[in-house]
Amino acid sequence: MIGKRLNEIKGYENIGMYVKFLKKEYLDDLLNGTIYMKNFNYFIELEKKTKEKGQGDKLEVSHVVRSTRVKLIDPKTGMVIATSSSGEMVERYRGTEKMPLFCLTHFQSSDFVITKVENEIITAKIDISLEDQILFEETFGDTAVILTNEFTDRMIESSNKLDLGIAIGDVRYQDYKYYSATRKQEFDELSVNILFWKDNFFKQQREVRFILTKKSVDEYYKLNIGDIRDKSKVTSTKELLSEDEFEFAII
Template sequence: MEYLIKFGAKENIEKLQSGDIFMQPMKYYRELEEKYKKKGQGDKYEGKLHMTCPGGIISLDETHQSKVLSCSISYSEYERNLVGCFYNVDEERLKAKNSNDITPDIIAFNDKEKQEFANWGDTALVIYKPEFIKRLEMKLKEYNIKCVTNKVKYYNPKNPDQNCINDYQNYYDSMLFWKDDYFINQNEFRIILSKKSIEGETVINIGDISDISRCYNKEIILN
């Protein structure tokens, strides 16, 4: 059984449960960190492969020498693609559940995860993942909007996974499902649309999903 959790303000979570699919452009998450000057409050390297170089790399030419401490690879055309983010409930998180239940009992979050989600609103929506994705894809198809979905994978900027490097070098969609392992406790499941926007918007309404979801006070979920 597979589930997603969306954390947020009660008003926004209720809109999601009513079927409103609200998404932000990828650049929103970059600008969020730049605005608040706090790593984790957004990610200025969202959609980028960011590599740090311990000790620096010396670059020489005829006129000067420079020390490169970090570099990143990105493609600007993805900055406006709309993105939806959820916490992915891995199977090992689930306790035994009654087959008649819509949502499962979930093993408690650890302290690092609780800290991660501390400021993510007051409400959580637990969603049955397969049916949610099915309904979403069917509705998007009606509007000729393509989407790709997957769990995010995490890499160490000091020693990036070779698969991550290959994805960026070969311009694969899968490159947008890699993030700095600083964010590993988010255990993110990501939805990326072909639709672009300069600001967040409600893309579509897929119909009420209260039959495949349950709304909780966030503290009940985290504890």
């Protein structure tokens, strides 16, 4: 059993862990229960400003169609008025970019490797590529906060009290180089799934989102869910991804 991934062991396939990576200067706000939620537009503009994909993504909440050998045809005359070797069409519903969201990392059972089995306890640690470790430390921060199910419950309870609407789920990574009839149908039907689309380029981020679907903000929104110090564990990003171990009872 030692050396296997948790998802290879029957009964452990659905084990997961929510982690918030952040700079240490923002730690107290999070532990105090002040959830700082930027809107989608922040991330759209961030890539445009930095010219880099990472935290920023100019294709957030959009339907993307990429193609080769593009022709622009005049609908009145049928004449070709322009051509291109490649093209990209981006559709987005007005207003969705103003929804506030809070992003976490969701490590799943396949991200854990078993290091010890003893006294009816399985010990495991996060085991991801060095490239992914560097991504989290350099892009998202040197501090990691491990969150329990209580965090999700608090987010739901607090948003419901204020009638903000909330959608929670893992990001659905997809290859935007290929056209998807399902993705187009979901876009046309204004499916909530639109809020969870990202290109495969970002797959390493393992993102899960908490989105306030009834709230529109120009910059950010602060949701207060109450102190979560006793419902979370703080460690360093480096230690979490290379040293920290976790125990699970044998089923």
